[in-house]
Structure formats: structure tokens, C-alpha cells
Amino acid sequence: MAKYNAMTQEWLDAWKQKIATSKEYKEIAKNWEGSVSIIVNPDPEKGIPEPIYVFTDYWHGDVLDFLICDKAKAESARFVMSGDYTRWKQVAKKEVDSTKALMQGKLKLKGDLTYVVRNIKTVNKVIDLLCEIETIWPDEA
Amino acid sequence: MGYDRDLSFVYFGPTKIVFGAGTSRDVDIEMAGLGCRKALVVTDPGVMKAGLVEGVREALGERCAGVWSDVPQDTGIGVVNSAAAFAREKGVDCVVSVGGGSVIDTGKGICILLMEGGGLENFEGIQLLTRPQTPHIVIPTTAGTGSEVTCMAVILDERKGQKMLIVEYFNAPRIAILDPKMTERLPPLLTASTGMDAMTHAVEALQSLSREPIADGLAMQAIRLLHRDLPVCTENGADLAARGQTQLAATMAGWAFGNAMVGLVHAMAHSIGAIARVPHGIANGILLPHVMAFNRDDAAEGYAMVAEALGVREKGMDEREAAEAAITAIRSFLERIGHPLRLSEVGVTDEDIAKSAALSLSDGAIVNNPRPVLDEEEVIAVYRAAF
Ligand SMILES: [Fe+2]
Numbered sequence: 001m002a003k004y005n006a007m008t009q010e011w012l013d014a015w016k017q018k019i020a021t022s023k024e025y026k027e028i029a030k031n032w033e034g035s036v037s038i039i040v041n042p043d044p045e046k047g048i049p050e051p052i053y054v055f056t057d058y059w060h061g062d063v064l065d066f067l068i069c070d071k072a073k074a075e076s077a078r079f080v081m082s083g084d085y086t087r088w089k090q091v092a093k094k095e096v097d098s099t100k101a102l103m104q105g106k107l108k109l110k111g112d113l114t115y116v117v118r119n120i121k122t123v124n125k126v127i128d129l130l131c132e133i134e135t136i137w138p139d140e141a
Numbered sequence: 142m143g144y145d146r147d148l149s150f151v152y153f154g155p156t157k158i159v160f161g162a163g164t165s166r167d168v169d170i171e172m173a174g175l176g177c178r179k180a181l182v183v184t185d186p187g188v189m190k191a192g193l194v195e196g197v198r199e200a201l202g203e204r205c206a207g208v209w210s211d212v213p214q215d216t217g218i219g220v221v222n223s224a225a226a227f228a229r230e231k232g233v234d235c236v237v238s239v240g241g242g243s244v245i246d247t248g249k250g251i252c253i254l255l256m257e258g259g260g261l262e263n264f265e266g267i268q269l270l271t272r273p274q275t276p277h278i279v280i281p282t283t284a285g286t287g288s289e290v291t292c293m294a295v296i297l298d299e300r301k302g303q304k305m306l307i308v309e310y311f312n313a314p315r316i317a318i319l320d321p322k323m324t325e326r327l328p329p330l331l332t333a334s335t336g337m338d339a340m341t342h343a344v345e346a347l348q349s350l351s352r353e354p355i356a357d358g359l360a361m362q363a364i365r366l367l368h369r370d371l372p373v374c375t376e377n378g379a380d381l382a383a384r385g386q387t388q389l390a391a392t393m394a395g396w397a398f399g400n401a402m403v404g405l406v407h408a409m410a411h412s413i414g415a416i417a418r419v420p421h422g423i424a425n426g427i428l429l430p431h432v433m434a435f436n437r438d439d440a441a442e443g444y445a446m447v448a449e450a451l452g453v454r455e456k457g458m459d460e461r462e463a464a465e466a467a468i469t470a471i472r473s474f475l476e477r478i479g480h481p482l483r484l485s486e487v488g489v490t491d492e493d494i495a496k497s498a499a500l501s502l503s504d505g506a507i508v509n510n511p512r513p514v515l516d517e518e519e520v521i522a523v524y525r526a527a528f
Contacts, residue, residue, distance in 0.1 A: 099508055100351065102267045102268065102308075103267065103308060103402070104150075104151040104153075105151070105153075105267075105268040105310050107267075107268070108266070108267060108268045108269050109266050109267040109268070109269075110265070110266040110269055111265065111266055112265060112303075112305070112306075113266070113267055113306050113308075113505055114303075114304075114306065114503050114504065114505050115503070117503065117504070117505045117507065117508055118502065118503035120508060
């Protein structure tokens with residue numbers, strides 16, 4: 001299986017492909033409306049010299065844009081999640097639960113938590129699918 | 142006792158507690174200790190009428206820059222924005238909340254706006270803030286919400302007709318002054334229902350998927366104190382010793398659920414509150430034993446601890462039997478304190494149930510319920526059992 005460098009456009013394309021071809025996702029996410037952006041805070045020691053902005057967009061089981069973007073675009077998303085690289089890596093590897101990480105202040109969320117909770121299966125499925133991608137993390141490369 | 146071997150959690154509880162009859166008069170000393178000079182007192186018309194603000198205002202003397210007393214039963218963005226504008230005008234550097242949950246959450250909202258500016262609608266979210274907020278001293282006038290020690294606020298978004306959740310470590314109250322005299326004249330029904338809110342916080346913390354040993358310890362002690370002293374308070378509200386113990390219990394339960402979270406009882410109580418205007422404590426109290434019955438198989442260990450705290454776990458009982466004993470004990474406790482037992486008694490209709498069930502599924506509290514809640518029918522069945 002191909003390996004992808006984390007938080008690159010190729011990696012996002014692979015992730016999007018995984019989601020777009022998942023029948024299970026289509027069913028679970030049939031009510032989801034709206035975009036989610038991920039902001040990774042810089043951590044030069046881990047190989048992240050600048051913040052990384054990722055924009056992902058979902059609509060009733062379909063996957064729309066999955067882009068590395070700029071700050072303004074990221075902040076335009078319906079849900080904006082931000083956090084340190086190490087935390088994101090833990091979420092992506094399912095070492096920590098995303099809602100728990102939010103409540104404990106390890107990640108930040110701008111937006112309506114109740115909507116996220118109502119659609120928690122969708123969120124978890126998206127993370128599950130990310131786990132299936134072989135990822136090269138910058139601090140492990 | 143079963144905690145995961147790889148247990149990992151954050152416990153957060155930075156609020157200083159000042160306890161004792163008459164301590165609300167020490168608010169000026171506490172405020173000076175925070176290095177603050179001008180306070181806005183936030184309260185509601187009921188608390189004003191009960192004469193509970195006067196003593197606080199006197200104690201503050203010149204440190205009191207103004208009193209905002211227009212907090213409704215369920216506070217909203219508009220209320221907080223207006224109060225913050227008033228506070229800014231007065232140049233305050235500290236908020237003193239005197240009241241129940243709605244007043245305290247209003248105070249929390251004002252603290253954010255005084256530090257960050259703008260309107261509260263911009264602060265919906267989790268852990269967005271990056272610096273300590275305006276100092277907040279809370280003087281509760283009920284023993285129930287626990288909001289005096291949590292970093293959460295629930296504020297109505299009037300335009301969307303939806304409750305907005307704000308969770309911020311940087312905005313936990315600095316000081317809670319638990320003065321039993323402030324709850325002395327709370328009528329029996331309100332005493333019972335706010336007490337059942339606290340009891341529900343403790344029970345739901347013990348059953349939570351996020352339970353952990355610190356929260357469990359606090360929840361157990363909260364249940365013991367409520368079990369012993371809440372009936373004393375409903376019978377004789379003037380018993381300040383018992384009032385004080387239930388206040389401490391509510392605060393401990395606040396720490397417990399503020400960290401371990403609540404579950405299906407709260408999800409259903411929030412929903413029936415929004416649809417049928419059932420007060421929060423009453424909804425919790427009525428629903429608690431029914432949700433416990435629903436969760437029993439998935440929360441036997443936590444409920445066995447509830448049984449222990451209620452003094453009904455007998456020698457030789459296994460967890461399941463103890464859980465059953467806990468449910469029975471909660472039922473008779475409700476009767477003992479004169480708490481309503483059925484939703485139909487408090488104006489809920491059949492129609493309300495279906496609407497509330499749908500709403501419950503989208504309530505954040507459901508995430509930590511030990512038994513996964515899969516569809517509306519399950520929630521409807523619990524509402525019906527409590528009808
Ligand atoms: Fe509550």
C-alpha cells in the first residue's frame with residue numbers, strides 16, 4: 001500500500017478517496033452538512049515550522065473539498081478545530097478520543113458541539129478511515 | 142474496582158471554596174485577595190426580592206459598582222450582552238454572581254466579554270480562550286447546579302432557539318462562597334428539586350464512561366451528604382448545619398460531573414425542559430430512577446457504589462443486586478423529600494414526549510451514557526415509564 005506524508009495534499013486526496021468510496025460512510029453521514037477545518041499549531045522540533053491549515057467539506061454523505069488552505073479559508077469553516085501537532089497525531093491514530101480531547105482542552109472547537117455530538121458516528125467514521133491510510137508523520141520520518 | 146489499566150484523564154477544579162454561615166459577608170476580603178477593585182453584582186429578581194443581595198452589597202461597600210438583576214430563568218445571549226455593556230460602562234474588574242445556575246452562567250458569560258470584547262455569540266465552542274478571564278466570585282443561593290465550580294456555561298441563543306455550550310478552563314470561577322444562610326429560605330419543593338439535580342450529577346458521574354477515581358470519590362461523598370441532610374432541609378429549612386452539608390454536596394457533585402460528565406438523565410431533562418418547561422431539577426429527579434433502570438446492565442459497578450453511598454448495599458450482594466437496591470433507594474428517597482414522581486404531575490403531555498425524545502439524541506450529555514442510546518424509541522420508552 002502506498003504511504004503518504006501527513007498533512008500534504010496527496011495525503012488529503014487519499015483520505016478523501018477512502019471516505020468517498022466507503023458505503024458505510026455514505027449511510028452514516030447522510031445527515032451531515034458542513035465543513036470542518038483542522039488547524040495544526042506550529043512545532044518546529046517536530047518538523048512543523050508553520051501552522052498547517054486543512055479544509056474538509058462534507059454534504060449528506062458526499063465529500064466535497066479536501067484542501068491544504070490558508071488561514072482565512074480555514075476560519076471560514078462551520079467547525080474550526082485547532083490543536084498541537086502531537087494531539088492531532090494522537091487523534092489520527094485513535095490513541096485519544098476526539099470528544100474527550102475537546103472537553104479536556106487538548107483540542108479547541110469553534111462551533112456547535114451538540115451538532116458534532118449528534119453526528120458523532122460520522123466523526124468517528126472519518127477518523128477510522130484516516131487510520132486506514134499509511135501515514136508518514138514528520139517527526140517519525 | 143475496575144478502572145482501565147491504561148486510565149488517563151484530566152481532573153480540573155481550580156475554584157477556591159469559602160464555607161460557613163455568614164461567609165457571604167466576606168466577599169470584600171475575597172475580592173481584595175484577587176486584587177480587584179470594582180465588582181458587578183449579577184442576580185435575578187427572585188433573589189433580589191428574597192433580600193439576599195443586600196448583605197452582599199453592604200459587604201462590598203464601595204467595591205460594588207452596580208447590580209444587574211434582570212437575569213431570567215434561562216439566560217440568553219441578549220441578556221449577557223446587555224449585562225456586559227452595563228458592566229463595561231461601570232468599569233468593573235470582577236463579577237460577583239448571587240443566585241442559581243442561570244445567574245452563575247450569566248456571570249460566566251459577562252466575564253468572557255469583559256476580557257475579550259464583542260458579543261457572546263462569537264464564543265460558542267470548547268476551550269477557545271487563551272488567557273485567564275475576568276475574576277468571578279460565585280455565591281450560590283441554591284444547593285444544586287454545581288456551576289460554581291465548573292468551567293461550563295449553557296446560554297440560550299434566542300435567535301436560533303437553541304442552547305449554546307461554552308466550555309472554557311480559563312473561565313472557571315475563582316472563588317465560590319458557600320454560605321448556608323443564602324439557602325435558608327428556599328422553599329421545600331425547590332430545596333428537593335435542586336438537591337436532586339446535585340444527586341443526579343453525582344450518580345451520572347459514577348455511571349459515566351469518563352468516570353475516574355477523583356470524581357468518583359467526590360460523587361460518593363456528595364451522595365452520602367445529600368442522603369443524610371437533604372431530607373432534614375426539606376423538613377426544616379432553617380437547619381443551617383444540614384443546609385451547609387447539602388451545599389458542600391452540590392459543589393462536590395459539581396466537581397464530579399464537571400470532570401466525568403453527565404449522561405442520559407441530563408440529556409432527557411434538558412429536552413423535556415426545553416419542550417415542556419419542566420424545571421431542570423424536577424426533570425432530573427423524576428427521570429433518575431427510570432434512566433438507572435435503563436442503564437442497569439451497563440453501569441452495575443457505578444450503581445453498586447451509589448448503593449454503598451446510600452447505605453443499602455448489604456453483605457453478600459453482587460453488583461447487579463446492589464445496583465437494583467440503589468434504584469429502589471433513589472425511588473424511596475424521592476418520596477421522602479416530597480419530590481414529584483411522575484412527568485404527568487408536572488404538566489408533560491404525550492406530545493411533549495415524542496418531541497423531547499428526538500431532541501435528547503442530539504444532547505451532548507448522551508455521549509458519556511454507559512448504555513449506548515441508539516434510537517428515539519428507547520428514549521420514548523424511558524419517558525413513558527416516568528410518565
Ligand atoms: Fe444538572
